[in-house]
Amino acid sequence: MIYSLVGYYSLVLGLIVGLTLFYFSFKNFNNATILNSKILSFTFLQFFFVVISFLCLIFSFVVSDFSNETVFNNSHTTKPLFYKISGTWGNHEGSLLLWLLVLTFFIFIFLLKTKNQPTKYKILTLVFQQVIIIGFFIFLIKTSNPFNYLFPIPVEGLGLNPILQDPALAIHPPILYLGYVGSSIIFSSVLSATALKMISISWATHIKKWILTSWIFLTLGILLGSIWAYYELGWGGFWFWDPVENVSLMPWLALTTLLHCIMVLEKKNILSSWTIILSIATFTLSMCGTFLVRSGILNSVHTFANDPERGVFILIFLFILIFLSLFIFFFFHKDNEKNSNQFFWLSKETSILINNWFMMYFLSVVLIGTVYPIFLDVISSEKISVGPPFYHKLIMPFLIPFLLMMAIGPKLKWIKSDFENKFYLICLLLISIFLAYFILKSFNQKILINTILISSALYLFFITIRDFFVKKYKNLSQNISHFGFSLLILSILFNNLFSSEVITNLKLGETFENSKVNIYFESIDSKKSKNYDSIIANFIIRNSNGEEDKLSPELRIYNQPVIATSEADIKTSLISDKFIVVNLVQNQDYFNVRYQVKPLMMWIWISVILISFGGLISLIKKNHEK
């Protein structure tokens, strides 16, 4: 109870600090020296209040204070401590408080770390960031107060959705939010730089660090969500083109485009308008994501809370931000015409433009595929589904030139380039085609597009490996990220092509057998845990080489709320994953058994880690050089 009070009033105080900062900055805008000394402490004060508020919510969860509505709805006394804490952001109110926490944290760090930029720029960035922060404060306090009272006080809470009771999912939202919210700094900074007409090489160098930071977190956040979906949702897939997955992919695509585009700005001081538009787009897409998820428009596993009033609020807020940014863009920005915008066709600039072109296409596919069904429903009340086949058809063919460009693009020089050493480029291309053809032929796969796709991915693979050894750590970050991407595409393709599965019904003691595998249902155990009871089915699986594995998938019945889930058992190795999941067949002794062999799963995760590791190297290098 006391926690709720303190938490709530800290929020109100945080809002007041925000408004004060806002007013104060405008009033003394031309007298920057006064501000410079004050803003940092004010920003820290705001961050401090949000931290207090957040800690209060965590404490309320830890001590199971059911006078707090959020705690009542999402926790239970029997829950392990870890999930009591992670329950804090496993719900709408708490996750928005986390948003706010990250927002205030980032602007504080931004002001702390930005030393070589003009004070006016710092203050204006702070002002724009405060617009976002104040908006979120009001949203939180008005529509989603995490500290609502309940009276009489319930004795027990409703519990947390079991599929959210998972370690990967406990850290997935904070990491993802660091990425999402990081883009807000880019947004504020680009608006203030535009208004002050200081979009330049030094600004590009400065903001690139922030782009990299949020890009790394966003990449890792998506990865964690994907890993969670793989082992928890029970179907052995890791990406379903589900609207909410798409919503996290869109800012990632925009951010990746921005990351490439900013290099041209940093080097040649051109493409400034495009950089501004991309920065605005990235944050808008993050906000749209919040809107689409929170408003409950999307039919998806993630919509654990929805309410039309919230949707309307975010929508209005979003329109204000978009209007504000477009206003600034059109009234303040003038493209620097002194610098020639003309590129030679074979140059690094052109190759980055081509990257941007394809990335924008991928983004438009994902955006249209996600949003179009909603529009159609509103306009003609006809419901259609847009699923994996749509995305595969529109994206896969375009990946082929994209991969080839990824291999060749980084080799080009700025301004004007030519191929001095064509020999190895052609050689490696031939080797890739031959190898792809050979692999697919020997496994009896005859689909032409797969052969071409694998050839181009292999090409990127070989080129990046060669560069790694030949170029001696020059441009290491790009090299590693591009290598990671080729590995990702290869792993996904091979995983798709060579996955195999068995679906059967088995009773205790029975054996399923086919030419590849022998599945023996050995025994059943049961186990009682604090927050669930489980039935464990033990299987012995022998493949045709005589290798034997013991796998024990579980059926869990969570007590609060009472929901049955099935937990897959996965045996992971570098070559392939063995994935087994069971379900009860109603009123029978039979278990429905689903056994899958999924090659190279591990490499999908590793490659994404490599991609973000490339970003990390670039970030460290930047700081180191300074």
Next chain:
Amino acid sequence: MKILKIIIIIFLIYPTNNLKAEDLEIKNKITKNLRCLICQGQSVYDSDSEFANSLKILVDKKINEGLSEDQIYEFFKNKYGEWILYDPGLNKNTYILWLLPLLIFLAGGAIIYNSFIVKK
């Protein structure tokens, strides 16, 4: 509900794996493209709900009846509406969906070519 019960009974009587390997491949392909209507964002193939299981049997049956893949989609579309198909066909409702991204791609290419590339 009655139909559902009958289907479940059929499901329990018939063993599931009575399809040839080739048919199984088609079945998997089809069920991956069908939305499990009672689940949230899962395909029939991925889901283990009663609804999904009954649909799997129905797909088996249709394959055994000798219907082609497209005919089976058509059958489900008529029965449950377009919502069930994950792969929306090209028709008056979906022209924008399929063609807009491609138009954006072409427009992007044109813009890059016209405004940035040096011509001789």
